[in-house]
Amino acid sequence: MVAQVIDGKAFAAKVRAQVADQVAKLKEENGITPGLAVVLVGEDPASQVYVRSKGKMTVEVGMNSYEHKLDADTSEADLLALIEKLNNDPAVHGILVQLPLPKHLNEDLVINSIDPAKDVDGFHISNVGLLGTGQKSMVPCTPLGCLMMLRDHHGSLSGMDAVVIGRSNIVGKPMAQLLLGDSCTVTIAHSRTKDLPDVVRRADIVVAAVGRPEMVPGDWIKEGATVIDVGINRIERDGKTKLVGDVDYASAAERAGAITPVPGGVGPMTIACLLANTLTACCRSNGLPEPEGLTA
Numbered sequence: 001m002v003a004q005v006i007d008g009k010a011f012a013a014k015v016r017a018q019v020a021d022q023v024a025k026l027k028e029e030n031g032i033t034p035g036l037a038v039v040l041v042g043e044d045p046a047s048q049v050y051v052r053s054k055g056k057m058t059v060e061v062g063m064n065s066y067e068h069k070l071d072a073d074t075s076e077a078d079l080l081a082l083i084e085k086l087n088n089d090p091a092v093h094g095i096l097v098q099l100p101l102p103k104h105l106n107e108d109l110v111i112n113s114i115d116p117a118k119d120v121d122g123f124h125i126s127n128v129g130l131l132g133t134g135q136k137s138m139v140p141c142t143p144l145g146c147l148m149m150l151r152d153h154h155g156s157l158s159g160m161d162a163v164v165i166g167r168s169n170i171v172g173k174p175m176a177q178l179l180l181g182d183s184c185t186v187t188i189a190h191s192r193t194k195d196l197p198d199v200v201r202r203a204d205i206v207v208a209a210v211g212r213p214e215m216v217p218g219d220w221i222k223e224g225a226t227v228i229d230v231g232i233n234r235i236e237r238d239g240k241t242k243l244v245g246d247v248d249y250a251s252a253a254e255r256a257g258a259i260t261p262v263p264g265g266v267g268p269m270t271i272a273c274l275l276a277n278t279l280t281a282c283c284r285s286n287g288l289p290e291p292e293g294l295t296a
């Protein structure tokens with residue numbers, strides 16, 4: 001089988017266009033402009049690239065973008081004070097604190113200081129609990145993007161066997177919750193999983209989110225399975241830097257029914273879902289109906 005390529009870049013452009021339409025309507029009918037605040041602590045070059053790209057796309061869909069760049073040695077008290085200010089700012093509907101944070105800052109404490117209604121990353125313990133109990137929440141952007149692509153490709157996911165490789169709070173665990181919510185039979189696999197290849201071979205849906213370049217070879221993939229590759233790993237090959245996923249694309253594409261490429265798969269969907277979440281947060285805070293097709 002030669003896999004159909006799931007074009008995340010094109011899908012993300014469609015999602016952003018939907019968001020832009022709704023933002024235009026909000027402005028015209030309600031005089032409201034959604035606003036997203038992004039907080040970056042320190043100078044990690046990769047983080048700077050992502051933050052720039054998020055800011056650009058936020059403005060492109062017609063929202064207000066507020067960027068806060070803080071020195072790497074910013075104190076926890078100063079960061080918490082900024083978050084408190086953003087929590088109380090009515091022009092700000094979404095707050096994202098770029099992760100990872102410098103070591104001296106307590107990530108859990110910082111994330112849990114964000115107003116859950118503005119937590120567009122969906123990392124606050126309240127949102128994690130709401131998602132886990134099937135209640136309305138803010139859903140983490142990367143898993144939401146994966147779910148949108150899976151629903152678009154399959155229609156219903158009901159009864160499918162899904163294996164999520166990776167158990168992070170940011171991707172693996174919320175991804176498993178969303179798949180369970182769509183009535184998949186879900187396995188969360190990780191570095192200690194016994195017979196990982198055989199576990200993966202049972203799956204109709206494989207979501208790889210481990211952060212290890214090309215660790216899933218094609219012969220772990222069941223013929224016709226759908227492969228969602230969340231990994232974004234920068235590697236050196238033939239003297240050049242190259243972006244690869246957690247899946248060995250070439251061999252997996254020979255067996256999968258459908259597969260997301262890296263780059264151009266999950267990554268662009270993550271940012272599109274961040275904008276979708278900001279719109280959702282804005283609608284909810286104003287007591288307006290939620291945007292259709294942009295929530296879990």
Ligand SMILES: Nc1nc(=O)c2c([nH]1)NC[C@@H]1CN(c3ccc(C(=O)N[C@@H](CCC(=O)O)C(=O)O)cc3)C=[N+]21
Pocket residue numbers: 050096097098099100121141232243262263264265266267268269270271
């Ligand atoms: N609080 C927080 N929320 C995040 O959502 C968050 C974060 N912190 N820290 C860093 C990671 C990483 N991340 C990406 C988003 C888009 C691409 C993306 O668009 N990638 C493109 C191209 C990447 C490239 O060329 O470098 C692609 O895959 O096609 C990648 C990575 C969001 N993150």
